[in-house]
Amino acid sequence: MSNSIPRPSRPSLAPPTSALPALPVGKTRKSTGGLATPASKSTPGTPKTGLRAPSSTYLPPATPAPTGALPQPRAVSGINGAGKTIRKTVSINSFPQPPRGDRVSSLPPSPLSAGLSSRKLKTPTPSYHGSGTPSLLNGTGDGKSVARGAGARDSDGLLSISSPPQSRSSSAQDSYSTSATQYDEVGDSALQKSDTSAGKRASKVDGKGNVIVSVRVRPDAQGNDHGKADGEWMVDGRKSLIGYQGKEGGDYYYDNVFTTHDDNSRVYDHIAKRLVRRVMEGYHGTVFAYGMTGTGKTFSMQGTASSPGVIPLAITDIFSYIRETPSREFLLRVSYLEIYNERIHDLLSMSTAPGAGNVPQEEIKLREDSKRGVYASPLKEEIVQSPTQLLRVIARGDQARRTASTQFNARSSRSHAVVQIVVESRERIPGNPGGDNKRSGLPPGGVRVSTLSLIDLAGSEKAAETKERRTEGSHINKSLLTLGTVIAKLSDSKDKDGKPADKDGKHLPYRDSKLTRLLQGALSGNSLVSILCTIQIGSAGSVASANTHTGETINTLKFASRAKNNIVSHAKRAEEALGAGGDGGARVLLERYRMEILELKKELEVKAKSKNKEEDEDDKVKDEEEERAREKEAELRHEEQMLEMQLARTALKERIDHLNRLILSSKSIGVNAGGSYSSLGMHPRFSTVSQASIRSSLAPSSTGRPLLERTASMTSTSSTIGRLSNGQRNSSATEQPPPDDDDSLGEFGDGTASLQAQNRALQADLADKNRYIQTLEKRLLQARRASQSRTSVGLSPSAKGIMVGEDHSVAALLKEKDSEIAELRARLDDKDRMLGALRSAARSRDNADRVESRSEIRVSQVFEPPHPPPSHPPPAPGSPPRTSPKGSPLAKRVSHIRKRTKSVDEMSKMLDEMIHERVESGQIVRGNRGSVRVASSDQKHKTESSSNPPIQLQLLARQRASVLNEPTSTVALEA
């Protein structure tokens, strides 16, 4: 069988989309750097050119293993520095892989028989390199031939790794269960029969098979190839052997020895790949790197972007396994802690933001639980769903990890870092992905919880320069020493409480350091264990440092040997926890989530049902509510409309009132159709508002009545002047006016100022009214629009009915008001006409005044009045008492006007008398139509001798006419 099967290229960090890659097998190497050549492969164990062959002097004497009766799988022992015999083991992986066909067709051998077979070979011989012990980590436990032929070596002479059949071909359904699983199950049964010494030995052997110890040699900076012999050192990867010829020298055999040429991928495949798979199947697994500072622990565990290490490759494989196993469902959660100076820090809770500083964390303590074993709490666990996410979480933790420069490493890890990936898995019931067991009728599978711990320990360091480094170093060294001590004391013995104890039955000092306490579960056999010890061979600088180096390297090799010899693992597949009460209790998130999903589903169903009911009810309620809302809206709208109507009505009423006031105001000044003021003045409707109208147009007065009377008098005077017949005028001129009239005439009858004021007042009033009418018209228009919009709004028929009725009444009202407006306009027109008349009257009066003033002077010169006119005519009986104070300007003005009116009347009277006298004396002749003319020339002469009667008469007549506002044309002086 050829072991030079080309290894498939390793997938990148992204999860592979195809099936798992082929088994990690020995890479075909063209060059071994001077190691084994194809020609030499036929002679394994033969010293190669340039290599110091493991000397037979380093081979242990054929003595039984220190464990006495227990068979040692590869009892190639050496003597350690302390004089103790150290078993140097050869990895079971170094055994050749059986033919594939055999593996598939035949059942794996019984562990018991395997144990027995190993027992048979308990006497180690130099040619005995392996036990063929079945284990979880060696894949098959297939009986590897003890003495292999040359064909067992690959072409380059390096060890070929047996391919575990399950790692490549195991079906997802576990129908062809992995050999490991089978061994485990058989191993369990074997353990049940462990009352026999053979059984005990078998289990012991099984346990050994579950621990892999490997050593990796780091290339030095100078590029020296330590794969070859380097003075005292010899490294043989094919034999998994490291030999040292110096002090405390010897040959050290391990499960794997990686030379400087081996890359991370190869290291992973040999030390962790199968372990990761077992973890996915339900076993606990621990991988840790141990070694002096700067020897490549972090490089091996984390790797680089181009050469990913154990952690990223494990993550890739975890997700590959999940993808290949559709029969189960998985839940992954990850935590990341560091132990720094004997304190535990949660790397996922630490802030890595620049300037954030180290926020003090709650102290993390280690607790113990019968189910979970030893665990740190409180610790942040993040659930991850993809390799990228998981890698990102770990990268975040890496950033938070403490590093510093040491003598051997510029970026040395100063803490032990532990990545824990908890894998929960549960069988998936076909056709029931949601886990609803009611429908499928099958009981749901329990949840299996397993943990993969990937640990990068801090490097041991002897010489530290600074105090801080020394403190760190002392803690690191102390914890590593404790680890070494615990491992050295490990045995299969138990104390009286059944707890692991050393050979003397004493407690193991797990509690002496946080690291050993945390690793307690793994070291005491509950977990599959893979230890990678890193060393650097060769001098690095000074002789002193080279000596230190060598001493540290030998210590590491001794540690690895002890670990391989002493750690016994009885790792079992985790039991499936049923419900939340099973293994892990509340930790089993998968179960909790499943329960939660079920509960939520039920809740959803119940809610959906009740929702349907509620929806029906809701619909009803909604309908009712909508109906109510509609009604309410209609009601509101109706109320609004009513309000608007009311407002419109009020506005209209106001308008009517105002118009009424206007009408009254117009009438109060005597302008009406008949030209009679008395009838309007007596109208009860108008009399009530006359005061306001008067106030708006005239000077203030203490009482309403005189003003009203005065206004009426004034207007009647001015408006009737041109209409009265001559006779009437005469009679009015000759008759004494009634006291009231006299009063009003005295006030308004003559003054230009009064007329102008009146004019202005009327004009202002007119403008005022016009404005008001415009405002009213606007409001009316708005009201009309509002009512139109209301009628256009879609309302229920009943509401519409109301609106129609309302509109009719409004329309009628509007019509009525329109007619009123028309009437008012007509009246205003009248008023305008009246104003015209008043203006012309004012002009006439002006003229008359001028004439009067001139004639007054002349008359007073020509005709001496017999008696001066009484300054104050006696008040007419029954006349109203004068209210104006005598001294007030108004009173003075009134008295002045009265005086003047009186004098005009008197003058008019006197003129009449004069004319009468002249007519009687024959000087003038009265015409038929009341006109006068000069009589004959004699008479005329007579008259002329005494005076200038024609001129005087003419003047008098004109004056009279102007006083009475009589057109001068009607007074025709006939010559």
Ligand SMILES: Nc1ncnc2c1ncn2[C@@H]1O[C@H](COP(=O)(O)OP(=O)(O)OP(=O)(O)O)[C@@H](O)[C@H]1O
């Ligand atoms: N096998 C290797 N091939 C190439 N370079 C390596 C190898 N091993 C380690 N190195 C390099 O050596 C240096 C130190 O390695 P690393 O930091 O992994 O050491 P370490 O054991 O983790 O040290 P410490 O305990 O101080 O943290 C790094 O620069 C790393 O790249």
